[in-house]
Amino acid sequence: MATTTDTEQVTSTWTKADQKAARKRSAALHRKEHGWAAAFMAAPVIGWVAFLLFPMGFSIYASMTNWNGIGNMTFIGLDNYTRLVQDPYFWKALWNTVFYMIGIPIGLAISLALALALSRKIRGRTFFRTVYYIPVISSLAAIAILWQWAYNGDFGLVNQALSLVGIDGPNWLQDPTFAKPALIIMAVWKGLGYSTLLYLAAVQAVPRSLYEAASLDGASGWKKFTKITWPMVQPVTFFLVVTNIIAGSMIFTEINIMTPTGGPSWSTASLVWYVWNQAFRNLQMGYATAMALVLGILVLIVTVIQFRINRANDFSID
Amino acid sequence: MSLNANTARAASGAIAGAGEPDHGRKAPRPTKGMFKKTGATQESPAVNAVLTFILSIGAIVMAAPLVWMVSTSLKTKEGVYSLPPEWIPDPFVWDTYVRVFDDTYVLSGIKNSLIVAISVTVIGTVFSSLAAFALAKLRLPGKNAIFLMLLSGMMVPFPTLMIPQFVMFSKIGWVDTLLPLIVPVILGNVIMIFFLRQYLHNVPDSLVEAAKIDGASYLKIFWTMILPLIRPAIAAQFILWFMAVWNDYLAPIIYLNSPEKQTLQVVIANMNVQYATQRDYPLIMAASVISVIPILIVFLIFQRQIIESIALTGSKT
Structure with missing residues (x-):
């Protein structure tokens, strides 16, 4: 210019x-x-x-062919997609994948509480922050192996800890009812440090004058939380929800390591695990591609909806 | 914790606007004091004590599985099954860590993971920062369209691309080599480009213009002016990227079949299957410990930079 x-x-x-x-x-x-x-x-x-x-x-x-990845591709139109709609395993895997996302709000609530606590003048804050963050940097494969052992019904750490308070824990990963919750607990444990860190930065960036003004007006602590803190950290919440949903839709590593056969009565198989299984174990490449595309489109739709909602809720204090 | 110090800080924080990050600002619970009008930033020691207690319990929950992992790796094969569980192994079996290097593919796994992670992040960072520089500071018709195009890549999950990519690489005979893990990602990381471009927006255009008028070549401008300016942002993104590549599991498990070609994460996952049948849990845990340690060391050294860059990630979006 x-x-x-x-x-x-x-x-x-x-x-x-x-x-x-x-x-x-x-x-x-x-x-x-x-x-x-x-x-x-x-x-x-x-x-x-x-x-x-x-x-x-x-x-x-x-995705519109019948194909084993090596031989010829036979064009079959939308047959893979109609097969997918009728495939109970596809729906089960989709349901499992969505179910895992229960962990997202739980994890965010705990993280925000932790961030609020850590934003106060507490002795050893740096130490706490580090300890809570270590699972985040640890490799998921190692963590999955570790937790698989920790969930062992007889000798695992989890049931040992539960027995201290008199609870007779289930055989987590072998039990269709408890396998998914077990994976959710592990995911929350692993991700906590990351969201806490983001929330902590956001909480510390809230101008203190807002709280002071609210106190002068006699606002209660809860009111200050709902009217100041929560709206002010909303961008971080949005970021975490979007990224967690995208990451959650791709959940694979822990499923494959902890429950290599898709779990008891297929209770843990995720969509990506099913895609991977169909493509690289059963050599149903055409069908697996169709499922992978559907997964990509679903993620895209959900992300777009979230951005829409976020725009509608856009909020700022000035 | 004296009132004077607190109010002084509160005042200076209010004036400065931003305030120092070290100071707590919020009481999550209603303060009981009726006549404490200025108590907005006053923290009750009792509440803090309770919170410290809760945080300590939480820290134990967070650390226990990892301590358990280290402890198990040092037990005897039988000691793993002792009830009640022993936290301090008796006796300590250091030999497991010798076995893990002698009898398994952990060492080649480390080597392969290092090859992939270092080549991808080092060369990929050069490509990414060059692209970010061009996108932020150079003139090219349609460059914003190019940027949006690259950004669209973040919307496509890897599982959607893995099958066609696998077929592509199997056609050129790259299956069971490290190349499919390196080549697609070495050409630049969209997330890194995005952040470096944002970062470069804070650098005045006039600096680059002045250098151009002085007749500096574009490569020279990049090397002597841009690179030193964005070094902190690069460092932060570099570490995060390195950790992501190091910890990757899905792409390696698709491409790598021979044990000696596998990356560390695949090696330990396979060990988990192989040695579980032999009840050799100490060996499995030792391998897991080894896969976590390098990243843990990097994290503890660069903790401040990593934490800052992660906090930045949230605020930039």
Whole structure:
């Protein structure tokens, strides 16, 4: 922009030839800049085309074929999609995946409470923050292995701890009723530190003057929470809900490690686990692709809805 | 905790607007004091004591499974089954950690994970920061469209792409190599591009313009001016990315079949299946401990930067 305005301003004193030369030079400079800009962006753009756009297009076609991944692809139209609608395992896996998301509000409520506590002048806050955060950085595979052992009905840590308070714990991962809750508890435990950290930053960013003004008006602690804290941390809540739902829809690692067969009476199989199983164990690549696409579309729809709701609820104090 | 110190802080915080992050601001429970008009930031020691107690219980719950993991890894095979459980192994079996390196694929797993994580994050960071620089500071018609296009990639979950990607890589014979884990991600990370671009918006355009007028090449501007400016943002994103690649499980399990080519996460997951039948839980736990330790060390060293960058993640969205 700056270069063009400069040339226009000095036009009057320049001869035609000068102008022409200047324009040419600036055009050349622009071309050079465009070239470099394009070169700098090239890698991610190539990656986007080769590993996102192309596979997506291929997916759409593959989802309409009967195909084992090696042999020929037989075009069968929308048969995979009608099969999917009638497949009880698909619905069970979808239901399980949605069920796991119960952990999201539970985790967020605990995290916000922790963040409020940690925002006070409490001895050892840094220590607490670190301890609560360690599960977040630990590898999910290791954590899943550890918890699988911890959920062991006879010798596991969880039932040992429960027996201290006189509860005879179930054989968590072998029990259709308790397998999903077991996975939810583990997920909450693992994710707590991350959301606490985000909430803590948000809580500490709330201007203290708001609370002081509220106190002068005689507002109770609960009122201050609902009218000041909660609206002020709303962007973080939104961020966490969106990212947790996307991550939750892709739940796979802990399912595959802790319940390699999809759990007792298929009570833990998630959608991604079913897709993976169909594609790489049963070599039903066409069908698995159709399910994976449906998963992608569902995630997209849910995300768009959340953004809509968020816009409607947009709230700010000024 | 004196009243004077507190009110002084409250006042200075109100004036400064932002305030210092160290100071508590909120009483989550109604304060009982009737005549404490200025008690907005006054914290009751009793409430804090109760909260400290609750936080300590929570910390035990958070730490117990990990302590249990370390403790189990040092027990004898039989000690694992002792009731009531022993927290301090008797005797300590350090030999398990020798066995884990001698008898299993943990060492090659570490090597493979390092190859993938380091090559992806180091080269990917260069590509990402170059792209972020171009997107934020250089002129190119349609660059915002390109940015939106790249961002759209964040909306597509990996499971949706894994099957076609697998077929692509199997066609060129890359299955059972580390390449399918490296190539698609090494070309740049959208999340990193997004944050670096945001970060660069705080750098005045005039700086770049001035350097251009001085005749500096674009690579030179990037290297000597932009890179030092965005180094903190890069460092934070780099660490987060490294942890994500190191801990990845789904992509490696799809591509890697031979045990000696597998990354650490797949190795320990397979050990979990193999050695559980032999009741060798100490060995499994030792491998798990080993997979957690490197990241834990990185975290403890860079704790402040990591925490700041994560807090930033939330506020930028």
